Amino acid sequence: MFEEKLKEFEPIFYPKSIAVVGASATSIKAGSLWVENLRSAGFPGLIYPVGSSGGRIGDLKILPSLRLIPGEVDYVIVAVPRQSALELLDDCAAKNVKAVHFFTAGFSETDTQQGRKLEEQMLDKARQGNMRIIGPNCIGVYCPEHRIPLLMGILGENGSVGFVSQSGGIATKLVTIGIARHINYSKGVSFGNGIDLDASDFLQYMAADPKTKVIGAYLEGTRDGTRLFKTMRKVAEVKPLVVWKGGRTEAGAQAALSHTGSLASSAAVWSAALKQAGAIEVHSLEELTDTLLIFQQFGHGQGIRAAIIGGLADGGGGNSVAAGDACIENGLQVPPLSFETKRKLSELLGEVGGILCNPIDVSQAQFRGLATLFQAIDLIVKDTIGDVVLIQEDTEILLPIYSQKGLEEINEFFIELAGRQNKPVIVVLPPGSVEANRLRIEQRLLEASIPVFGSMERAARAICRLNQYSCWQEAK
Amino acid sequence: MVMSQNLLTEVESKELLKKAGIPVVEAKLARSKKEAIAISREMGFPVVLKISSTDVVHKSDSGGVKLGLANAAQVGKSYSQIISSVKQAYPEARIDGVSVQTMAPPGVEVIVGMSKDAQFGPVLMFGLGGILVEVLKDVSFRIVPVTERDAREMIKEIKGYPVLQGYRGQKPASIPALEQLIVKVSQFVEKNPQIKELDLNPIFAYPDKAVAVDARIILE
Numbered sequence: 001m002f003e004e005k006l007k008e009f010e011p012i013f014y015p016k017s018i019a020v021v022g023a024s025a026t027s028i029k030a031g032s033l034w035v036e037n038l039r040s041a042g043f044p045g046l047i048y049p050v051g052s053s054g055g056r057i058g059d060l061k062i063l064p065s066l067r068l069i070p071g072e073v074d075y076v077i078v079a080v081p082r083q084s085a086l087e088l089l090d091d092c093a094a095k096n097v098k099a100v101h102f103f104t105a106g107f108s109e110t111d112t113q114q115g116r117k118l119e120e121q122m123l124d125k126a127r128q129g130n131m132r133i134i135g136p137n138c139i140g141v142y143c144p145e146h147r148i149p150l151l152m153g154i155l156g157e158n159g160s161v162g163f164v165s166q167s168g169g170i171a172t173k174l175v176t177i178g179i180a181r182h183i184n185y186s187k188g189v190s191f192g193n194g195i196d197l198d199a200s201d202f203l204q205y206m207a208a209d210p211k212t213k214v215i216g217a218y219l220e221g222t223r224d225g226t227r228l229f230k231t232m233r234k235v236a237e238v239k240p241l242v243v244w245k246g247g248r249t250e251a252g253a254q255a256a257l258s259h260t261g262s263l264a265s266s267a268a269v270w271s272a273a274l275k276q277a278g279a280i281e282v283h284s285l286e287e288l289t290d291t292l293l294i295f296q297q298f299g300h301g302q303g304i305r306a307a308i309i310g311g312l313a314d315g316g317g318g319n320s321v322a323a324g325d326a327c328i329e330n331g332l333q334v335p336p337l338s339f340e341t342k343r344k345l346s347e348l349l350g351e352v353g354g355i356l357c358n359p360i361d362v363s364q365a366q367f368r369g370l371a372t373l374f375q376a377i378d379l380i381v382k383d384t385i386g387d388v389v390l391i392q393e394d395t396e397i398l399l400p401i402y403s404q405k406g407l408e409e410i411n412e413f414f415i416e417l418a419g420r421q422n423k424p425v426i427v428v429l430p431p432g433s434v435e436a437n438r439l440r441i442e443q444r445l446l447e448a449s450i451p452v453f454g455s456m457e458r459a460a461r462a463i464c465r466l467n468q469y470s471c472w473q474e475a476k
Numbered sequence: 477m478v479m480s481q482n483l484l485t486e487v488e489s490k491e492l493l494k495k496a497g498i499p500v501v502e503a504k505l506a507r508s509k510k511e512a513i514a515i516s517r518e519m520g521f522p523v524v525l526k527i528s529s530t531d532v533v534h535k536s537d538s539g540g541v542k543l544g545l546a547n548a549a550q551v552g553k554s555y556s557q558i559i560s561s562v563k564q565a566y567p568e569a570r571i572d573g574v575s576v577q578t579m580a581p582p583g584v585e586v587i588v589g590m591s592k593d594a595q596f597g598p599v600l601m602f603g604l605g606g607i608l609v610e611v612l613k614d615v616s617f618r619i620v621p622v623t624e625r626d627a628r629e630m631i632k633e634i635k636g637y638p639v640l641q642g643y644r645g646q647k648p649a650s651i652p653a654l655e656q657l658i659v660k661v662s663q664f665v666e667k668n669p670q671i672k673e674l675d676l677n678p679i680f681a682y683p684d685k686a687v688a689v690d691a692r693i694i695l696e
Contacts, residue, residue, distance in 0.1 A: 184486035225595030229619050269593050276626050475625070 025055030093129025159184020301467030303387025355373025583680030649681030
C-alpha cells in the first residue's frame, strides 16, 4: 500500500545532501544551529551551509547562494525571513532540489491575506519546479537511522515507531519523552502549515515504510478532511495508527488557528472520523506516548483479562483494591484465579486473607524470602485466566525490606519472567519518596523491553487501546 | 436565518428521498380544503395535516399541524384552522397549502441528520428523537460514506441504545432496518452534493421497518 511514496520520499528522509539556507559563521541563527546539529549527529550525506555572511562553520564553507553549490542537493532547510521565500524557491528549482523544508514562519497562521497569498505563490513555484514543500512554520524531518536530529540536536535511538506532528513543539516532546521511556522512532516529521505535503502524505509514507510498525500522530486540523479520512482508513488497515487531535475545545481551536492556520471542526466529528477510520484516539501527550510504548513492545493485543500482582513486600491491601478498580474502570477485566492456582498459592504462602483474589496481594512472601515470592509470581503468571500480567511495584516499600540488592534481584526476575512468557508483562512503578532508585529501576526495565507506567490507570488504558486495534482488525 | 428558496418543502423533500429508496410516509400537497379531503380519502384515515410553507420554521408552535384526523369533516375544519392560525403567526409567509399524509402508528422515535463539516464534508448524525437528542445530546456521528458496519456502530454507540432493543414492554426497533436507512441516506447525500442539510425527524422505528415521518432538506 502506498509503495510509490517510498521512492518519492527517499530524498526527504534519506537525503544524500542537505543545504541549509540562513547559516551564519558569526551569529547564532537557526540555520547555523541546523548545520551544527547535522554535523554533530553524524549525518552521513553532504551538508552545504548557505548564507550572506561568508566564512565557515567548522570545515564547511558558507556559500553566498544555493546556486553556487557544486553538487546535487536533495533537501533544503530554509531559515531565512519569508520575504526571501519565492526567490529561494527559484534557486531551488534551478538546482533540481527535491524537497524544501521551511522553518520560516509568518504565513497563513497569522490569519492574513498576505500570508495566505504568499503560500499560494510558493505552492505554484514548487509545482512548476517539481519540488515538494514541508511546512512552512515547522521543524521538519527526524530520522535517527539517517542521523537527522531534531532542531535542538536531539537524537534518540533508531526504532520502529513513526510520528507525524503538525507541531514542532509536540514533535520535540515525543522524541524527548521517547528518549526517557525508550520509545524509539523510525522517523518522524513536523509539517506545520502543510501547504503541500501534509498529514495524509506522511501517513501514507509511514504506512509503506517497512521500518515503521506503529504510527503516532498529533493533528490540529486539515485542509482536506476527506483525503485525510480516506488515508487514515487505509493506513489503519496495515498498521496501528494512534491519533491525538489538538484543539478540541474552543480555546484550543483558536490557538490551533493561529498556530498552524487550521480550521476547527467539532471534537465530536473528529472523534467519529477517527473511530470510523479505525484509528485509536488519545487525548494527551501522556496517553499518546503510553500507547506508542505499548504498541512498540507488543504490536497487538492478546486480550483484556488482567492478572494483577501487588504487595510485593507489604502495603498490598488498599493498593490491590485501588488497582482492581483502576483496571476495571478503564476497560480491563479482572477475573478470579483458577482453583488450582489458589490451592498452590495457599500451600506456598499459608492461609492468609485476601490472597486468593485478583488483584493478588503476595505480601505474605516477605516472611519466606525472595525465592518464595518468585514462585508465587510464577504461579500467578502461569494461570491462563490472565491475558496480561500487571505488577505493581512500590519502590519505597520494597527498598527498606529487601535493600537495593534485593530490589535489583526482584527486577531482574521480572525481566527473566517477561522473557520466557508469551503474554505481556507490564510493571506499574508509581513515583514516590525514593525517586533516584525508582528511576534506575524504570530505566533497567525499559531497556529490557518491559513497558513501565506511572499508574495502574495509565497501564490499563494503554492495554485497552492495544486490544482496541486488534478487535477492530478482527471485526473487519 | 435560512434563505427560504433553498429550503425544500416536506412534500418536495420526501419525493426526493422516496426516489432514493429511503422509506418515508408519503405526503401530498393540497391547495384547497376540497383537495385535502380528496387526498385524505385516497390515502385512508386517520391522516395528518401540516402547513406547507418554506417561510414557516416552527410548524407546530404556530398551529400548523393537526394529527389523527379521522374523517372528511375533521380534515376540512383543520385545513381552515391551519391556514388561519399560520397567517396570524406569520403574516408575511408565502403559503403553498397543506400537506396531507397518513397518520403513522407510534414507533420508537429516532432522528437522522446530515450537516457539512468544514473539514470532513457531509457528516451523518443519529440519535433518539425528542428530549434525548435535545437535552442530553445523546447522538453519534459518522463521516459520509457510511458503511453498514459504520451504521451499526453508530446506532449501538448512543447511550439510549437499550431503548431501541425494547424497553418496558415497548416493541424493539429493527436495527437492520435503521442500518439500511442510514446507509441509503449516506448514498443519497454522496450523490447529491448540492444538499447542504438534511433532517429526518422523526423517523418511526418498528420491529420490521423504519419510516421517516417528517423530512427537511436545505440546498446549498
